[in-house]
Amino acid sequence: MKHVPVTFWALVAAIFGLILGSFLNVVIYRIPNNKSLIKPRSFCPKCNHPIAAYDNIPIISWFVLRGACRNCKTSISFQYPMVELLTAVIFFTTVYFVKPLSVTPAICVLFAGVISTSVIDLKYMKLPSKILYTTLVIGLILLTLSSYQVHNFTRLLSGVVAGLVAGVILFIFFLILPPGSVGLGDVRLIAVQSVFLGWFGWRFAILGFALGIIVGGFSTLGLLAFGVKKMKDKIAFGPFLSIGAVMAVYSTLVFHAWNI
Numbered sequence: 001m002k003h004v005p006v007t008f009w010a011l012v013a014a015i016f017g018l019i020l021g022s023f024l025n026v027v028i029y030r031i032p033n034n035k036s037l038i039k040p041r042s043f044c045p046k047c048n049h050p051i052a053a054y055d056n057i058p059i060i061s062w063f064v065l066r067g068a069c070r071n072c073k074t075s076i077s078f079q080y081p082m083v084e085l086l087t088a089v090i091f092f093t094t095v096y097f098v099k100p101l102s103v104t105p106a107i108c109v110l111f112a113g114v115i116s117t118s119v120i121d122l123k124y125m126k127l128p129s130k131i132l133y134t135t136l137v138i139g140l141i142l143l144t145l146s147s148y149q150v151h152n153f154t155r156l157l158s159g160v161v162a163g164l165v166a167g168v169i170l171f172i173f174f175l176i177l178p179p180g181s182v183g184l185g186d187v188r189l190i191a192v193q194s195v196f197l198g199w200f201g202w203r204f205a206i207l208g209f210a211l212g213i214i215v216g217g218f219s220t221l222g223l224l225a226f227g228v229k230k231m232k233d234k235i236a237f238g239p240f241l242s243i244g245a246v247m248a249v250y251s252t253l254v255f256h257a258w259n260i
């Protein structure tokens with residue numbers, strides 16, 4: 001399929017990202033509340049009125065309905081179109097830029113996982129294992145296929161080892177730091193994302209880990225300095241680790257451009 005331009009695949013990924021983003025909103029609403037993802041179909045949480053297919057079109061419906069339920073006019077969070085747009089943009093960028101092309105489906109799975117867990121962490125202060133393990137299992141299958149494509153199974157091995165090592169390191173932090181600063185969810189998240197980053201090479205797993213800690217550390221200091229958060233407040237660390245993972249994936253482009 002070498003004759004198909006990468007722009008085509010990137011556009012397909014963007015459309016898929018819009019649809020998946022819509023599903024991620026369902027995941028974000030239902031998983032933390034222990035509700036089934038399949039049944040019932042989408043409904044307004046306020047008036048329980050089922051949402052018609054034509055009112056469930058990613059991004060467009062939110063604007064057509066001016067961010068309110070058609071039935072009861074209760075406002076629908078801006079999170080809905082934002083998650084859809086973010087997923088589409090990140091899928092497009094990944095497929096368009098990240099090399100090799102064969103690894104990009106796996107990376108899209110990682111990003112879908114970190115987008116949904118980050119929003120849940122911000123809203124509920126938890127990183128559901130169900131989502132992280134699903135991301136890991138689907139990711140491992142796709143990473144195996146990609147390793148087969150590039151005839152390099154060492155990459156898969158280095159990913160798995162990187163995941164284990166990163167998980168153990170953060171688990172040690174979990175044990176020695178005061179309770180509440182690092183959660184077991186963070187340990188699982190860093191292990192899962194390091195499997196994907198380690199596939200590109202050790203330095204990317206280390207970079208993702210370091211960037212997550214640095215971005216998280218500075219943001220926490222900033223939030224404390226500006227009085228947005230207080231010392232006793234819990235701050236969700238998952239989104240920062242996720243930002244580190246996204247930055248590390250895109251850093252492969254720089255390394256690629258410099259030929260190192």
Ligand SMILES: [Zn+2]
Nearest residue numbers: 044047069072
């Ligand atoms: Zn309603």
